[in-house]
Amino acid sequence: MGFQTDAVHAGQKPEPLSGAITIPIYQTSTYHQEELGKHKGYEYGRTHNPTREAMEKNIATLEKGKYGIAYSSGLSSVQALMGLLKQGDHVVISNNVYGGTYRQLELNMTNYGLSFSWVDTSDLKNIEDAIKENTKMVFIETPTNPMLNLTDIKGTVEIAKKNNLISVVDNTFMSPYFQNPLILGADVVLHSTTKYINGHCDVVGGILITNNEKIHERLRYLQNAIGAVPSPFDCWLTLRSTKTLALRMKQHNENAIKIAEYLESQSYAERVIYPGLKSHPQHELAKKQMTGFGGMISVDFGTFEKAKKVLNRVKIFALAESLGGVESLICHPASMTHAAVPKEEREKIGITDSLVRFSVGIEDAEDLIADIELALK
Numbered sequence: 001m002g003f004q005t006d007a008v009h010a011g012q013k014p015e016p017l018s019g020a021i022t023i024p025i026y027q028t029s030t031y032h033q034e035e036l037g038k039h040k041g042y043e044y045g046r047t048h049n050p051t052r053e054a055m056e057k058n059i060a061t062l063e064k065g066k067y068g069i070a071y072s073s074g075l076s077s078v079q080a081l082m083g084l085l086k087q088g089d090h091v092v093i094s095n096n097v098y099g100g101t102y103r104q105l106e107l108n109m110t111n112y113g114l115s116f117s118w119v120d121t122s123d124l125k126n127i128e129d130a131i132k133e134n135t136k137m138v139f140i141e142t143p144t145n146p147m148l149n150l151t152d153i154k155g156t157v158e159i160a161k162k163n164n165l166i167s168v169v170d171n172t173f174m175s176p177y178f179q180n181p182l183i184l185g186a187d188v189v190l191h192s193t194t195k196y197i198n199g200h201c202d203v204v205g206g207i208l209i210t211n212n213e214k215i216h217e218r219l220r221y222l223q224n225a226i227g228a229v230p231s232p233f234d235c236w237l238t239l240r241s242t243k244t245l246a247l248r249m250k251q252h253n254e255n256a257i258k259i260a261e262y263l264e265s266q267s268y269a270e271r272v273i274y275p276g277l278k279s280h281p282q283h284e285l286a287k288k289q290m291t292g293f294g295g296m297i298s299v300d301f302g303t304f305e306k307a308k309k310v311l312n313r314v315k316i317f318a319l320a321e322s323l324g325g326v327e328s329l330i331c332h333p334a335s336m337t338h339a340a341v342p343k344e345e346r347e348k349i350g351i352t353d354s355l356v357r358f359s360v361g362i363e364d365a366e367d368l369i370a371d372i373e374l375a376l377k
């Protein structure tokens with residue numbers, strides 16, 4: 001089936017009691033058992049929930065995977081992933097991942113005997129060079145947040161296979177509509193469903209998707225064992241959202257291209273970073289492994305004063321953390337999303353105090369451009 005057909009139907013059948021077209025919110029913590037040892041496969045709400053199962057199946061299908069294992073946030077799915085490893089294991093990971101991922105892994109998981117090499121994975125040689133005897137996983141985020149650096153997924157997977165490593169791709173920025181790492185051979189895809197998949201700034205959630213039976217078994221076990229599961233209502237909202245994912249992504253993409261081109265054609269910015277621009281150093285790779293460029297744009301305005309002016313003056317773009325919603329957002333990574341990353345590390349990867357990140361929504365592009373123009377003048 002095509003993406004949009006799957007988006008509307010995958011994982012969902014009319015509900016058997018009444019024939020309701022929309023899967024109900026199974027707001028229950030437990031299930032009645034007919035007699036001792038005889039039940040319908042549902043025993044307890046943390047372990048099983050029909051609304052959650054429908055959402056998991058739906059997103060897994062869109063990501064071209066067999067199994068989806070949902071968690072209560074993107075970061076709890078990062079945490080669950082670490083359950084694939086043991087004390088003493090080492091991970092090679094992109095040095096410019098989501099700030100919270102860095103915090104969770106480098107500042108917490110290192111206390112439990114895991115170690116991480118933070119490398120610029122946009123150069124595959126850096127991945128190869130960082131592999132040690134105890135390396136068990138390679139974790140990439142592409143494009144990265146907020147620098148929008150790309151990593152060659154296929155190349156990464158080849159290195160992982162050669163060295164017997166689990167390959168993980170955080171695909172939050174592209175959504176399953178524009179990029180499918182499992183097709184390129186990755187073992188696990190991670191999404192913060194908070195972002196594009198839910199897309200309406202009203203749910204925090206995460207999901208891991210895999211085709212690997214053994215990995216699925218372990219992650220399913222951890223979902224129940226850790227217990228960081230999403231609520232039935234959040235699952236229902238997310239499932240409702242995936243139905244329009246394709247439509248939203250097309251609009252995010254179209255608007256972002258217009259805004260990036262506008263900003264590049266003006267002299268306001270020192271540097272406009274967007275994978276869809278020819279000036280992006282990895283534009284060719286973007287065209288190769290993605291089918292669109294997404295809705296995220298980062299702009300270096302040269303000075304903090306200028307950046308502050310834009311951040312404080314825009315009216316349609318809301319100053320807020322997060323991204324991927326239908327409403328346009330603007331943020332200052334250095335003091336907001338990436339404040340947990342030490343300043344020295346931040347500057348090394350380009351997160352200067354003059355960098356502004358735009359999450360372009362689905363409003364009218366002309367209005368969004370006028371909003372930025374007015375703020376700059």
Ligand SMILES: *Cc1c(COP(=O)(O)O)cnc(C)c1O
Binds near residue numbers: 100170195206
């Ligand atoms: C937001 C985000 C996360 C973390 O997800 P939460 O749902 O906020 O816990 C992980 N990776 C990326 C790329 C993100 O943007």
